[in-house]
Amino acid sequence: MEKKIFLLLLSVFFSGMLSAQVNISGLITDDDNIPLSGAAVMLKGTKTGASTDADGKYTITAKKGDVLEFSFIGMIKKSITVGDEKVINVRLASSAVNLDEVVAIGYGTLKKSDLTGAVTSIKPESLANAKVGTAGSALQGLAAGVFVTTGSVKPGGDASIIIRGQGSLRAGNAPLYIVDGMPVEGGLQDLSPSDIESIEILKDASSASIYGSRGSNGVILVTTKKGTKGKGKVTFNATGGTQRMLNKQDLMNAQQYYDLSSTVFPDYKWTSEELRLLSKGQTTDWQDAITEDGSYRNYNLSVSGGNEKAAHYLGVDWYDQKGTIRNSSFNKATVRYNLDAQTTDWLKSGVRFNVSESSLKNINEEADSGYGTMFSAISSQPTAPIFTDEGEYFDGFLNTKANPVAIVDLLDRTTQKTRAVGSVYFEIQPIKNLKIRSENGAELEFFNVNSYEDGRMGQHYAAGGHATKFAGKKRYLQTENTATYTFEFGEHKLSAMGGFSASKTEYENVTADSKNLSPILKYNNLGGAKDHGPNGSYAVASTLTSFYSRINYSLSERYLATLTMRADGSSRFAPGKQWGFFPSAAVAWRISEEEFIKSVPAISNLKLRVSAGMLGNQNIGDYAYASTISQGGEWADYVFGGELATGSVQNTISNPDLTWEKAQQFDIGLDFGFLDNRIAGSIDVYNKKNKDLLWLVPLPKESGFDSSLTNVGQIDNKGIEFTINTVNVTGKDFLWTTGFNFSYNKNKITELYGGKMDVNKSLFVGHPINEYYLLKSQGIWQQNEAAEAARYNAQPGDRKVYDMGNDGVINGEDRNFAGVSTPKFYGSFTNTLKYKGFDFITFFTYAGGHLINNSLNQYLNAYNTWGNMSKDYYWNYWTPDKPSNVYPAPRVGSPYANGDGTDANLQKGDYIRLRNIELGYTLAPDSFIKKIRSTNIRVFFSVQNLFTATDFTGYDVESSDRTNPYPNARSFIGGISMNF
Structure with missing residues (x-):
């Protein structure tokens, strides 16, 4: 009887336990609400678990009070205690660093935890901080040690990128761009950012030396998206918005200009059109007359998918931008197709193909700065009307410059480019662990520049019209062949790669020039012109042959080493000087894998890196x-x-x-991660010595030549880089992450040829290559300094310049060093907040420690006889009654009045810019999403360049052209992204 009662109670107990267990189901997504396939769900303290399917869904049996642990590679693990609910949806946050992430290293890949060099990896979601512009400009602020400036913010303008300081005088400082194994000239302008899977920036000698003679300025590796096996995916992105010009210059109106000019030139004969404008109290605002709100739109559609045998990706992109200067625009169509096929168990093959066609219209900013659009707009007198009484464009300008409105109305300048880049690869595995790969690619580019300058544009232009046609073609062929063998024995891992490559580049172009021709046919019938020439043509070819190898070694996944060597032979150099050898070595110690560190739970990752090597530059x-x-x-x-x-x-x-420019580089780095990598980052200190610099050395007149291109000296770049990323809060519905990076670089010339201390007073040993060497302005001569001013043929109201030798003569010997023109430090700061479906991003960039020669001020802040000036000058120039110590008196012939050749126009270039502020909302995977078969829909609104804190008063603190810049703009953008 007692036995039966015991069995009954036991069955009731277990039946209660069984009845308490239920099936828990749910959806696991990433921090962007995209379902995660293959995420793990474990019952804590047991071996019971499950994983998500292709749609991110899971099912597991548990009971109330159990703890479920959710995890995914690269994500922060999350634990949830089971309550009464049967559906538990989980959103996992990305960790600050993913050590298992695979990154490209050039001719191969490596886990981030095994890297020995200084490599920064950038994901495509980071590129979204820059909606308007190229993939290159989107890199701004994303990597320490990588200084990115907008260069020109014109439609179609690409970025200027310098990695770890300027190391060349004439051979260029741009990095080498490699897209899917193919080198790309001119940046990433012809690539759609939506097609990018990842970007790796190789900064030190160990990581970049695999590219030898082209790697001294660093390497940017771009990997485009590929298809993956499983469910097919369709993505559509659409963005668009408006742009408004920033930093309009505050210039004098017509009456102020008339008053000031009449004071200086009381007998000046004003035109009837000018007098009529003045009598009506009107002013021609030339800046307003040639500018308008710009527009921007970008559409992208991609289709990808695959199975066990093949995977494909197709991307189609359309980019269209109307500039803030009237009639300026840029549009581009891009099509990319990637295919990978596992033909047999030992053979893999694939195709990469990208074709783009672009058109850039009416950008008159670079070659003709004296008569360019914006310069004409700020220098033309406000008393001049746009049109004469007869309806013709006014052309009575004092400065003989062009009518700014006529420029934007009548100039027809179009640059068209078609570029096709493709490659095919075959990879065989004849035996275990050995892979042999052959990749063969080609690039074909056609470009045309058609220009017609109507004679009505102004006195500067040919009266009968001027047309030119420039047509060019580039053909590039490349073969890359590598063999890679990997094996493990015990705690040892070794990977050895060797390769051979050869490439050939061919350029050809033709130029035709004609004057006095039909304004109807323009450049379409040059044969009908009255005057022809100069005409010309050009063709050249070059080749590069290379052998390279790399060995990666790992002991116990704690001690890492990399040895790299490349030998390049280039036809660009003379016989006997064509081959260069570029070795490097790096070691790393994963301190966090040592037992004495593993016992410290707060430390997730700690790795010390040291590298050294030689790089080259053949860009001569x-x-x-x-x-x-x-x-x-x-x-x-x-x-x-x-x-x-x-x-x-x-x-x-x-x-x-003549031989290669060479760069010796030494780097020490420390990678760190704490608290399950919620805090992660790196610190790098480097010393880069660029030797055999190329420079045009002056020759004696009796030689018959002015100069000779010669290897002349050495530049040192020393710097420090710091990056930190943190996951600050990971609540149930709230996520807050922060990213910050800081870079400091010191540049110095340490040697010049023949023991010289300077070359033509433009390069100086012991000084940076970008340091100003100018006369020192000391304000304005005052009334009580009349006698001293007369010693310099000046008078009160003239600019006072420091006489270093106190000899009563101002000349080049009185110049001194006035500061550097490129930032000493720069970086960025990002905050991302996500709450349920909402996300909010602020992205700041900053730079400082440099000065900018605001050359606009030499025209706007001093009196000139032919153009407009700033209102600040009008109200504050020197007079005996209000003796300014900033602006000289309006006097013709006043020495150094505009500050040219002095430091008077230098301004602090420090700035901090809110480059992007963005609010988005991601629709949850509910019934509506399912009805339209979508897995994810996000809408957003962003403002770019909302504000910039700076003392610089020109059009843009980042512009490379200070005299005739394309003005920067504030962009208001909205968009939608849909995944199916």
Whole structure:
């Protein structure tokens, strides 16, 4: 009887336990609300678990009080105690660093935890901070040690990127761009940011030396998206918005200009059109007349999918931007297709193909800065009307410049480019652990620049019209062949790669020029012009042959080493000087894998890196070592048989000893991660020595030549980089992450040829290559300094310049060092907050420690006889009654009045800019989403360049053109992203 009662109670107990267990189901997504396939769900303290399917869904059996642990590679683990609910949806936050992430390293990949070099990896979601512009400009602020400036914010303008300081004088400082194994000239302008899977920036010698003679300025590796096996995916993105010009210059109105000019020139004869404008109290605001609100739109559609045998990705992109200067625009169509096929268990093959076509219209900013659009707009007198009484464009300008409105109305300048880049690869695995890969690619580019300048544009332009056509073609062929063998024995891991590559580049172009031709046909019938020439053509080819190898070694996943070597042979150098050898070595110690550190739970990752090596720069132009001969000209023509004949003459001298610029670099880095990598980052200290710098060295006049391209000296760049990313809060519905980076660089010339301390007073040993060497402005001569001013042929109201030698003469010997033009430090600061479906992003960039020569001020803050000036000058110039110590008196012939050649126009270049502020909302995977078969829909609104804190008063603190810049703009953008 007792036994039966015991069994009954036992069955009731277990039946209660069983009845308490229920099936828990739910959806696991990432911090962007995108379902995660393959995420793990474990019952804490047991081996019971489950994983999510392709739609991010899971089911597991548990009871109230159990703890479920949710995890995914690269995500912060989350634990939830089971209550009465049967559905538990979980949103996992990305950790500050994913050590298992695989990154590209050039001719291969490596886990981030195994890296020995200084490599920064950037994901496509970070590129979204820059909606308007190229993929290159989107890199601004995303990586320590990588200084990105907008260069020109014109439609279609690309970024200027310098990695770890300027190391070259003439051979360029731009990094090498590699897209899916193919080198790309001119940046990333022809690539759609939506097609990018990841970007790796190779900064030190160990990581970049695999590219040898092209790696001294760093390497940017771009990997585009590929299809993956499983459910197919369709993504559609649409963005659009408006742009408004920033920093309009505050100039004098017509009456102020008339009053000031009449004071200086009381007998000046004003035109009837100007007097009529003045009598009506009107002013021509030339800045307003040539600008308007711009617009921007970008549409992108991609389709991807695959199975066990093949995977594909197709992306189609349309980008269209109307500039803030009227009639300026840029549009681009891009199509990308990637295919990977596992043909057999030992053969894999694939195709990469990208074609783009772009059109850039009416950008008159670079080649002709004296008569460019914005310069004409700020310098033209406000008393001048746009049109004459007869309806023609007014052309009575004092400065003989063009009518700004006529420029934007009548200039027809179009740059069209078509570029196709493709490659095919075959990868075989003949035996276990050995992979042999052959990748062969080609690039074909056509570009045309058609220009027609209507004679009505102004006195500067040809009265009968001027048309030019420039057509060019580039052909590039490349083969890359590598063998990689990997094996493990015990705690040892070794990977050895060796390869051979060869490439050939061919350029050709033709130029046709004509004047006095039909304004209807413009550049479409140059043969109908009255005047022709100069016309010309050009063709050149170059080749590069390379051998390279790399060995990666790991012991116990704690001690890491990398050895790299590349040998390059380039046709750009003279026989005997064509080969260069570029070795590097790096070691790393994963301190966090040591037992004495593993016992410290707060430390998740700690790795010390040391690297050293040699890099090269062959970007000197083709056959620059050889002398050149030109036909015709003053020194070539001669009389033969009583007639003038055309001859040829040598115009450059040869230099058979010309060789590579070389960069020796040493780097020490520390990667860290704490609290399950909720806090992670790195610190790097580097010393880069660029040797054999190329420079045009002056030659004695008796040589018959002005200069010779020669290897002349050395530049050192020393710096420190700091990056930290934190996951601050990870609540049930709230996530807050922060990213911050800081870079400091010190640049200095340490050696010049022949023991010289300077070259033409433009390069100085012991000083940066970008340091100003100017006269020192000391304000304005005052009344009580009349006698001293007379010593310098000046008078009260003139600019006072420091006489360093106190000899009563101001000349070049009185110049001194006035500061550097490039930032000493720069970086960015990002905050991302997510609450349920909402996300909010603020992205700041900053730079400082430098000065900018605001060359606009030499025209706007001093009196000139031909153009407008700033209102600040009008109200504050020197007079005996209000003796300014900033602006000189309005006087013709006043020495150094505009500050040219002095430091008077230098302004602090420090700035902090709110580059992007964005609010988005991601629709939850509810019934509506399911009805339209979508997995994710996000809408957003952002403002770019909301504000900039700076003392600089020009159009843009980041612009590379201070005299005739394209004005920066504030962008208001909205968009939608849909995944199916």
